[in-house]
Amino acid sequence: xxVPKSPTDVRxxxxxxxxxxHFLRAAAVVTGTGGAxxxxxxxxxATPPTSLPREILQPHKGPxxxxxxxxxxxxxxxxxxxxxxxxxxxxxMKSGETVTIDSVSHEGILxxxxxxxxxxxxxxxxxxxxxxxxxxxxxxxxxRTTRNFDVDGPHVVTGPIYVDGAQRGDVLKIEMxxxxxxxxxxxxxxxxxxxxxxxxxxxxxxxxxTVDEVxxxxxxxxxxxxxxxxxGNVSVFTPVRRGRKGAPSGVMKRGTSGEVTFPLRPFxxxxxxxxxxxxxxxDPALNSIPxxxxxxxxxxxxxxxxxxxxxxxxxxxxxxxxxxxxxxMGGGEAALTAMEGSxxxxxxxxxxxxxxxxxxSVAFHYPFAETPQAWVPIGLSDPDGSxxxxxxxxxxxxxxxxxxxxxxLEHDQGMDRAVAYAYLxxxxxxxxxxxxxxxxxxxxxxxxxHFTA
Numbered sequence: 374x375x376v377p378k379s380p381t382d383v384r385x386x387x388x389x390x391x392x393x394x395h396f397l398r399a400a401a402v403v404t405g406t407g408g409a410x411x412x413x414x415x416x417x418x419a420t421p422p423t424s425l426p427r428e429i430l431q432p433h434k435g436p437x438x439x440x441x442x443x444x445x446x447x448x449x450x451x452x453x454x455x456x457x458x459x460x461x462x463x464x465x466m467k468s469g470e471t472v473t474i475d476s477v478s479h480e481g482i483l484x485x486x487x488x489x490x491x492x493x494x495x496x497x498x499x500x501x502x503x504x505x506x507x508x509x510x511x512x513x514x515x516x517r518t519t520r521n522f523d524v525d526g527p528h529v530v531t532g533p534i535y536v537d538g539a540q541r542g543d544v545l546k547i548e549m550x551x552x553x554x555x556x557x558x559x560x561x562x563x564x565x566x567x568x569x570x571x572x573x574x575x576x577x578x579x580x581x582x583t584v585d586e587v588x589x590x591x592x593x594x595x596x597x598x599x600x601x602x603x604x605g606n607v608s609v610f611t612p613v614r615r616g617r618k619g620a621p622s623g624v625m626k627r628g629t630s631g632e633v634t635f636p637l638r639p640f641x642x643x644x645x646x647x648x649x650x651x652x653x654x655x656d657p658a659l660n661s662i663p664x665x666x667x668x669x670x671x672x673x674x675x676x677x678x679x680x681x682x683x684x685x686x687x688x689x690x691x692x693x694x695x696x697x698x699x700x701x702m703g704g705g706e707a708a709l710t711a712m713e714g715s716x717x718x719x720x721x722x723x724x725x726x727x728x729x730x731x732x733x734s735v736a737f738h739y740p741f742a743e744t745p746q747a748w749v750p751i752g753l754s755d756p757d758g759s760x761x762x763x764x765x766x767x768x769x770x771x772x773x774x775x776x777x778x779x780x781x782l783e784h785d786q787g788m789d790r791a792v793a794y795a796y797l798x799x800x801x802x803x804x805x806x807x808x809x810x811x812x813x814x815x816x817x818x819x820x821x822x823h824f825t826a
Contacts, residue, residue: 429503430555430717432475438551438719439473441466445507445531450477451694452515453525454659455669457651458688462535465690468724471550473717476641476698477505477529480560480713482512484522485601486608494558497610505555505715522601526661528643528670532694536722539691544725544732545646547682547693551719552639554613559623559700559714562608563587565594568709569808611712613637613700623701623712635701639716640677642697645669647688661696663812666756668740672711672807673749673816674702680744683725683736693722706807734784735777748819750777755812767805770815774803778817786824796823 428435432444441464443449449463466472481490490508491501511529539545565571565588588594594605611623622634648667649658664671668684676682684691695718702711725732735741735750742749752774754765775797782793800823806814 429505430475430553430715431505432507435717436553437473437717439471441470441472442474443472443531443534444475445477445511445529447510447514449531450511450515450696451530451654451661452479452511452520453527453530453661454654454656455530455645455661456533456647456692456694457649457654457656457659458647458692459650460533460647460692462533462690462692464532465535465537466722467537468539469721471719471721472534473719474531474695475507475555476531476696476716476718477508477511478559478698478713478715479527479529480562480608480710482508482529483527483601484520485564485604485606487602488512494610497558497612499558503556508715525655526670528661528696530643530661530694530696533647533690533692534694534722535690535692536724537690539686539724540689541687542727542737543686543691544736545684545686545691545693546721546723546725546732547644547684548721548723549641549676549678549680549682549718550721552641552678553717554637554639554700555715555717557613557621559611559613559712560608560710561611561708561712562606562710563708564606565596565604567809569705569707611700637701637712638674638677639698639700639714640674640680640702641695641716641718642672642699642702642711643668643670644676644682644684644695645671645693646684646686647692647694662810663755664740664753664810664814665812666739666753670697670810671740671751672697672702672706672810672814673742673751674699674704674711674806675744675747675749675816675818676742680742683732683741683743685736685738685740686724691722691724693720695720705805706809709809733781735781739773739777741777741781742816746821748781748817748821750774750781750817750819751806752777752815752817753812754814765811765813767808767813767815770806770813771803774815774817778819782819 443464481493482488486493490504490512494504570587595603611625613621614624615621620636622636625633627633645668648665651659662670667687698716699711700714727737733741740751752770754770778797779790779793782788783790802818803815806816
């Protein structure tokens with residue numbers, strides 16, 4: 374006799390089936406009003422293709438795969454800051470359940486872009502119907518905090534979510550079940566004083582490298598006016614269309630007539646749990662820019678569909694949040710931002726207890742990730758947050774990533790530590806996550822296929 378499946382079982386089976394098909398039946402080629410997009414990684418970092426339903430994913434419209442649904446309504450987001458330990462949750466769910474979250478990209482709504490997404494995207498040919506309503510509402514109506522463009526983080530942060538049973542000392546396991554771009558366009562921005570070529574006040578980089586050919590000279594960029602629209606920042610609108618090999622791609626101009634195209638690899642740049650305590654929502658310790666031991670703006674481009682992210686828990690309920698959606702990002706995120714674009718992501722959130730074996734041992738004190746093909750130990754230059762004064766040095770991030778990799782190989786894979794060190798040198802890759810978030814990041818890629826024997 375066949376036992377009937379519960380609604381939850383049916384939903385999970387549907388998600389799995391849809392992921393196997395990569396949503397292709399629901400997709401169409403991106404033109405200017407909607408479409409599909411595919412992305413792929415090679416070797417140990419491969420991620421499955423992702424596709425976009427035919428319609429623009431306005432709030433409450435289109436496919437919603439999770440048991441719970443959290444839109445980015447004004448009362449359910451923070452702009453520029455992350456939740457604190459003790460913050461009021463906007464949703465409560467059981468461990469092991471799924472939630473679909475509509476994230477909103479900050480690009481196109483920020484002060485230097487006019488804080489009017491209808492006008493900003495309209496200048497680039499996007500019709501009013503293809504601009505997300507939640508982006509419009511946040512830009513117009515977000516009033517709980519008076520924003521300071523020069524101080525506040527840029528990110529629209531959705532949450533926090535209280536996960537039943539999570540306690541300090543546990544791990545929150547975050548699985549990416551589906552990722553659907555909500556719009557067929559994105560923006561890549563460069564801003565003064567930020568990015569890999571950030572300049573000093575006298576117009577040069579600390580090592581003397583000239584970067585005036587990328588951004589206007591500081592002396593003439595309008596920053597003394599205090600009006601962000603006159604700062605001389607550069608935002609590159611990036612539409613999506615089918616590339617040479619048939620996969621939808623981001624498109625940028627190359628000279629006066631040519632183009633450069635690149636594949637889309639959607640992922641959430643920001644996934645975190647409450648880490649810092651604060652007396653007010655705009656405390657510097659809660660700024661959304663630097664990643665911390667609680668995750669946050671981690672910016673690791675391997676964390677697409679099929680990846681899992683593990684975070685140590687510092688507060689009852691974990692208080693999970695997400696934001697900073699990316700359509701694509703190169704390692705390092707050199708110019709400051711990725712190709713930023715709003716996403717609809719379905720997560721499974723599961724509490725892992727100490728001693729259960731459900732999470733890597735490193736994850737009980739430091740962020741850790743994995744893909745179907747690889748384990749991903751993470752290192753941050755200042756894991757307590759940039760406000761605590763540790764120098765922002767990639768060497769520090771690299772050393773921490775190596776130490777976390779050694780701990781994982783020794784304690785979880787049973788390797789002798791000296792042999793593990795030799796193995797990392799011979800066969801593992803260490804990649805720069807990002808260099809633009811005050812706290813820099815490096816992550817390792819350890820291929821699982823090396824450990825099948």
